[in-house]
Structure formats: C-alpha cells, structure tokens
Amino acid sequence: MSSIPTAVDLENESIFPPFHNLPSEYLRKAPKLKSHWCFLAEIHEIVPYLRPMYTVKDKTGAEHLVVFYLDNGTRIPTALEKSRKTYTMCIMDAVKHQFMDGQVGIRVEDEKSVKILPCTLQQLFNIRDNIVNLQGVCNVCCGPSSLKCSKCKISYCGKTCQLNDWNGWHKVECKVAQQLSEWGAFDWDS
Template structure:
C-alpha cells in the first residue's frame, strides 16, 4: 500500500493485508513492523458470552461472529458499543468459541482496539469522499465547504476551512458526526502498515 501524505489520500479499505476480513486474518502474530485493523460493525447489544460480555458483529465481507470483552471491567467497557458503531481491533487474532470463531478483547487500550461512531457504510462513504477530494487536488489544501485554497486547519480531524462561517456550516451539515471517523481515516492514510 502506498502511504498517503498531507495532500494525497491513498488509503484502500479493501486491502485485505491492512484491513482483513475474517477470511484473511494472518495466522501468525504480527512482527514489530506489521499492523492490521479488523473493522467490525456491532449488530447486537452486549450479552453474556463464554468468557465475558460480547456482541455479534459483522466484518466488511458480511461474516458474523462474536467479539467478547474478557477484561476485568467488561460490564463498564461494553457500554459505549451500540449497534451500528464500529469496533476496530488492532492486530486481532481469532479465538475459538466453538462452533464458531471470534475475537477476545483482553485489553481495552487504544493500542489494541477502539470505537468509531459510524457504521461500515458511512466509513466507506467518507473514505470515498476523501479519495475524490484527493483526486480533485483538494485534499488537505482546500476549504471543505467553498473549495477555496486555504492554509487554515480548524478541526480535530485536520479538515480545512477558510473561516469560521464555512466551519460552522460544515459542522451543522453533519461534520460533527463525521469528525472522529475522518480523523481515523487520515491517521490510517499516513500509517506505514508493513
């Protein structure tokens, strides 16, 4: 995968080496310079599962399987994961839940997993929008609203705005729901995966 820059968006969420589905999980643990993220959408509310509390999730290929929190504070840890949100497992490896495979979360630190407040469709839609902005020469260079070239960055996700009026307009038009997701996509765009 080609690493993106401040002005070039190259991330491909369909790359099974960086964003594997359940059928492409590496069998061996990652080497120190390797990483991957298993992106799963929560389909159910938390429920007791063997080994802890968990959810039924689906990956980008539509496979359904459990993700079980086996942390000491599992009851508290699962509260923020609602159906329609994403659980992103960093360097996850499969666990045997008999009769199916799934994932254990033994450490809730962001180095191992994190949540994105969107579903798979929204993640793909935002990634496509960033790619289109990059192809048009606007990514990281133009105001997200009026498309004027600007050096200002006015948002936590590094989205550019030419001023407060454009930022307020974009925020009210949905950027408030997208900001954290775009930030993750931009970080992934600049990550050296292998």
C-alpha cells in the same frame, strides 16, 4: 504538519482484512497481512451476557462474535462505552479464536486494541473517499479552501461553511478523519 490528512487505503486487505483472512490465534501472523492489521466491522448486536459480547459484520456482510475477556471482569470497557448498534468496531491485530462452544470469533483481552467509530462501515468508507476527492476544496461548497479544521485538517472556504458543517455531520466526520490520518501515519510494517 501535513497540509492534508493522510488517507489510509481502507481497501488494502493486507491492512484491513475481512474476518476470513485473519490468522488463527495459534499462528498470530498470516502471509497475506502486514506486521500489524486492523479488523473493521459494524456492530450488529450488543449481547447482554456475563462478558461484553458483540455480533459484528465485516465488509463482506459475514457476521462474527467478539467477546471481551478483561481483567476487570464484566465491566463494560471504557473503549466500548460509546458503542452502539451500527457503529464501527476496529480491532488491532485481531486473530480468530475458537470458543468453548465451537464457535469461531474474536476474543479480546486488551481493551486498548479496540476503538469505536461513531459511524457505519459504509460511512467510514465514504468519509475516506470524501477526504481524497475534496482535497484542497471546501468540504461543504467545494469552493477554494482558505482554512482547515484544526483537529482533522479537512478544508473549508471560510468560517460559515465550517460552522454549518460542525452543526451537521462534521462532528462525526472529524473523529473518523482523525482516525484515518492516525492510520495513515501508522507504520503497519514494523
């Protein structure tokens, strides 16, 4: 396996577009985007309603509605069970949908297209920058690295720093870092 996590560029708007650059559901594709893309937004509100419904904020701060229309009706989908306010929602190949009441948002029909990361949007960007800046040095003390987290491949100088980190922030960071390397290895062009 690769020695360092592949750090996908979250600033690349052809992969991670803000809401206003998403294609409409009639086009399904936009010239500014790759063949696949992922909409990233922070959960602002979880609306108790007939269907699982969220308001989310993308990186521009604009607020949008995400509504889940799933075969299982009103059950909270597995992908969303861990969702909380301020967590980051990731929706693959999201398209703009006009709801019956005229509002424009995102209608999700396949829960597999959605992932929740247990951090804010800003923290997601920070974790990515951290991975890039700390390549090859300990994630805690910046000393020379001698081992890596077996899950996310982030580096440590030794067991002490690794354990301290796991008891602190790394539990979250590890999940996010794994998602970043999954995106890094993903073929967005196919």
